[in-house]
Amino acid sequence: MNSNAPLLQLKGVSKRFGPVQALNDIDFEVRPGEVVGLVGDNGAGKSTLVKTIAGIYSPDEGEFYFDGQPVSITGPKAAVALGIATVYQDLALCDNLDTVANLFLGQEEIAGGVGEVLRQLDEVDMEHRSHELLDQLSVTIPSVRSEVGTLSGGQRQQVAVARSLLGEPKLVLLDEPTAALGVSQTAQVLALITRLKERGLGVVVISHNLADVFQVVDRIFVLRLGSRAGDFDADQTTQEHVVGAITGAQFGDKPAGENRSEGDR
Amino acid sequence: MSTPEQAAPPPVAVESPRADFMRRFLSGDLGFLRVLIILVVIWAIFYSQNDRFLSAQNLTNLVLQITAIGLISVGVVLVLLLGEIDLSVGAVSGLCAAIMAVLQVKHGWDPYLAIAAGIGAGTLIGALQGSIFAYIGVPAFVVTLAGLLAWQGALLYVLGDTGTVNITNGKIVGLANTFYSTSTSWIIGVVVIVLYAGVNLWGYRRRVAAGLADQAFGPILFRIVVVAGAVVAAIAIFNQDRGLPLAALILGGFVAGFQYVISRTKYGRHIFAVGGNIEAARRAGINIATIRVTVFALAGTMAAIGGIMGASRLLAVNQSSGGSDLLLLAIAGPVVAGTSLFGGRGTVWSALLGALVIGSISNGMDLLNYQSSVKFMVTGGVLLVAVIIDALARRQRQAQGRV
Numbered sequence: 001m002n003s004n005a006p007l008l009q010l011k012g013v014s015k016r017f018g019p020v021q022a023l024n025d026i027d028f029e030v031r032p033g034e035v036v037g038l039v040g041d042n043g044a045g046k047s048t049l050v051k052t053i054a055g056i057y058s059p060d061e062g063e064f065y066f067d068g069q070p071v072s073i074t075g076p077k078a079a080v081a082l083g084i085a086t087v088y089q090d091l092a093l094c095d096n097l098d099t100v101a102n103l104f105l106g107q108e109e110i111a112g113g114v115g116e117v118l119r120q121l122d123e124v125d126m127e128h129r130s131h132e133l134l135d136q137l138s139v140t141i142p143s144v145r146s147e148v149g150t151l152s153g154g155q156r157q158q159v160a161v162a163r164s165l166l167g168e169p170k171l172v173l174l175d176e177p178t179a180a181l182g183v184s185q186t187a188q189v190l191a192l193i194t195r196l197k198e199r200g201l202g203v204v205v206i207s208h209n210l211a212d213v214f215q216v217v218d219r220i221f222v223l224r225l226g227s228r229a230g231d232f233d234a235d236q237t238t239q240e241h242v243v244g245a246i247t248g249a250q251f252g253d254k255p256a257g258e259n260r261s262e263g264d265r
Numbered sequence: 266m267s268t269p270e271q272a273a274p275p276p277v278a279v280e281s282p283r284a285d286f287m288r289r290f291l292s293g294d295l296g297f298l299r300v301l302i303i304l305v306v307i308w309a310i311f312y313s314q315n316d317r318f319l320s321a322q323n324l325t326n327l328v329l330q331i332t333a334i335g336l337i338s339v340g341v342v343l344v345l346l347l348g349e350i351d352l353s354v355g356a357v358s359g360l361c362a363a364i365m366a367v368l369q370v371k372h373g374w375d376p377y378l379a380i381a382a383g384i385g386a387g388t389l390i391g392a393l394q395g396s397i398f399a400y401i402g403v404p405a406f407v408v409t410l411a412g413l414l415a416w417q418g419a420l421l422y423v424l425g426d427t428g429t430v431n432i433t434n435g436k437i438v439g440l441a442n443t444f445y446s447t448s449t450s451w452i453i454g455v456v457v458i459v460l461y462a463g464v465n466l467w468g469y470r471r472r473v474a475a476g477l478a479d480q481a482f483g484p485i486l487f488r489i490v491v492v493a494g495a496v497v498a499a500i501a502i503f504n505q506d507r508g509l510p511l512a513a514l515i516l517g518g519f520v521a522g523f524q525y526v527i528s529r530t531k532y533g534r535h536i537f538a539v540g541g542n543i544e545a546a547r548r549a550g551i552n553i554a555t556i557r558v559t560v561f562a563l564a565g566t567m568a569a570i571g572g573i574m575g576a577s578r579l580l581a582v583n584q585s586s587g588g589s590d591l592l593l594l595a596i597a598g599p600v601v602a603g604t605s606l607f608g609g610r611g612t613v614w615s616a617l618l619g620a621l622v623i624g625s626i627s628n629g630m631d632l633l634n635y636q637s638s639v640k641f642m643v644t645g646g647v648l649l650v651a652v653i654i655d656a657l658a659r660r661q662r663q664a665q666g667r668v
Contacts, residue, residue: 119531
């Protein structure tokens, strides 16, 4: 899994909000086809890190490499243009629109018609592509033409993830994708994450739920008070170690399974 | 991957198209059918009291009476879809009609130029209010409330000391007082039916050809039959009286045109998105400010067009033009006919149907010689009932997990 070059690499990224050091000298990388779990306590800097990658915050210091090239992510649009898609916790779906409309919102396809502004939407083609996309991801919803508001939380989350894939991204950032979901719905979303991985996408998952994290991730990156507190291979560590790193209980002590301490670089 | 969720999909999934149709009808998604029933009941009541109510002459008058309010409501629907409100449309309609009348009558402008100036004024006013709302962030309610006062003042200023401007120009008067001959009326009716059926059937065929035939043919056929029946009945009635009025064609044209815009174009889709979840719309890259400014500009434009049609019918603009209950009825109409006050749900048809309901009540009570006091109370009651139905439908949607 880690044999290929990193898709995204952050070196020495720091971010301050006034007196608060939100991110402190973070080195972070994601490889193609790798799912990285980003964990940490409240205020540890998970969201700040994701928003920095997504271009919402600009870092105070640090270098970004995407596909091996040095890049500067100047804003959300620059991130999207690079191939970084972000699915936020609050989903950002329109409940009053159907799945097709939500998937293509802001990037609708236009059929023939009179005048530039009055061109008709190509509903048939959009619906076709929606079916294709959802089938590829094995997402099952009652009808792509029923309002998104009628879907369950898990289905809505899957639609939100599917929506992010329309732009053919290489890296998908998922902010708390399983928060507030039931058991079976969580399973659906986790299965979807596995399929993203199978498609060769890099995936970063923020989660509070370590059980979920362990089911799908290859690597777990722990943040604590804005600093890197651990970086574990998922199959060589235990939840206890990760919890220890999150809470700082094992601070200064190298837990079993940690494979990327500073000396390794 | 198979999960328990797939074994137990929500009930919506297993509904047959017909059951789905019934549920949507009852829960208010098909509000237009509900309002048709309300309309039939109102007509039956007035007809039982005075059989002249359903005479060709009175129904033609009814259509002429609702033209102005219906056109204003078209703009109101767009604003309601955003989840906003425009309280200035009444005052704007009066002011723009006055601008047109004063330019043509007092300054001797060409009538078409005067009409264009009146409409343009409405567009500018709407764009100004929309900009204050979109860029400065003042709530639309407050901006347009200020507008309501200011444009009423502007109306008095434009009219000057005479207070009333009588319109005699044939072209302006002709807008609301032109009737087509029997044969022309039928030709127009047939064209409308063929266009409507053609668009619907063509769309259905394309879906079938693309293998997306999950949409039942029944409702489409039903819709075509209902529309065709309504058009044939309307033309037959108009022809018994003076013929198809140009005003009805103008109203119908704007309603159909804007319905196309909101349901079939990218711009319309974005209006619904902003009204449904503004954050989602912003993240999807939709320019919220542009949508807001243009929608308010369109509302101002439609208010001006409605005001000009009203002036044409009444042959005059005076100090009370666009005042009184016009504003409230223009907002009440679409709401009665199923457009949500909460944004993101509605149709432009509701402008037409709502104006018909409210116009019918007003017309019928005039016919029965009720006083204004009773008219206002009954109209208020109907509005309240309609909004209660809307709120109940919303609650039912929420109970089904649909917000």
